[in-house]
Amino acid sequence: MLTDIWTVMRKELKEISNIRERIGLISILFLIASFGILLPWQMGRSWIESPITLIYWAWLPLFLVITVVADSFAGERERHTLETLLASRLPDQAILFGKLLAALTYGVGLTWISLLVGLITINLGHSPGSLIFYPPDVAFAVLSISLLSGGLAAGAGVLVSLRVKTVQQATQLLSIAVMVLIFLPTFGLQMLPAAWQERLLKSVANWDVTQTVLTVIVILIIIDSILIGAAMRRFQRTRLISE
Incomplete structure (x- = not known):
């Protein structure tokens, strides 16, 4: 089974690479530069120490x-290759998980590359003379949430694509789902009365960061x-063949 999953995953990563080449590497490099150089340089050590960066x-x-x-x-389906793929000897789960893991590897891989570049940027621009690393709790939170967030997108994306x-x-x-997920809470908060907003912000400020992160991780695991x-x-x- 693992060999079959890897076969599908390798095929998908090759196709993703071809898609990225058509779009251009400039957008990817710009993204890594933004999250690996520009933002870390501006925020300094808080980029690797503040839990606020978990949002990014x-x-x-x-x-x-x-x-x-x-x-x-x-x-x-558009390329008329779905029938050929489904007619292969590959098990259903190998096809499904191979495609899901390929998308997850691409998204989370670039995210973790940005994390590493950001760490290098902080050490070059804001180091007091000794090496700076992500605190263990922050590193665990960043790696876990980025992986599970990517899993959320991969699971939902595969389901929609099917x-x-x-x-x-x-x-x-x-895209609509992501916009709703991101902007609805923001605009919803702005629509609340000022007194409610102030009360909510005070409540959030009193949250235990570790407990909150663990709760988010559990929720993401369930949703994924x-x-x-x-x-x-x-x-x-x-x-799928008859559709």
């Missing part, structure tokens, strides 16, 4: 995975599991 590391893999996962099944007929449809649906389970139930060869 939750958003980045989400965005990156969505840019490629829409192509997972909808792209095969249901729609074109990459454009999948991309639009996933539900999405992947739904994708596994949706993946039916006969149904």
Whole structure:
């Protein structure tokens, strides 16, 4: 099974690489420069010490995975290669998890590269003379949340890509979902009365950071599991071929 998953995953990573080449490497380099050089240089040591930066590391893999996962099944359908893939000897789970892990590897991989570049930037520009590393609790939180955030996008993306007929449809649906996920809480907070906003902000300020991070991790694990389970139930060869 693992060999079959790796076969599909390698095929998908090659296709993702081809897609990125058509779009251009400049956008990827700009992204790494922004999260690995510009922001760390501006924020200084707080970039690797403040829990606020978790917001960046939750958003980045989400965005990156969505840019490629829409192509997972909808792209095969558009290129008329889905039937050939489904007619192969590969098990259902190998096909599904190979595609899911490829998108996750791309998004989380670039995120962790940005993390490493950011650490180098901090040491070059803000080091007092000794090496600076991410505190263990921050490193655990960043790695866990970025991985699970990418898993959220991969699970939802594969599920959507299984249901729609074109990459454009999948991309639009996933983009709308991300916009709602990001902007709804922001605008919702702004619509609250000023007294409620102040009370909510004071409550958030009193949260225990470690407990909050662990709660977020547990919630993401549950959501990821539900999405992947739904994708596994949706993946039916006969149904996909007839669609």
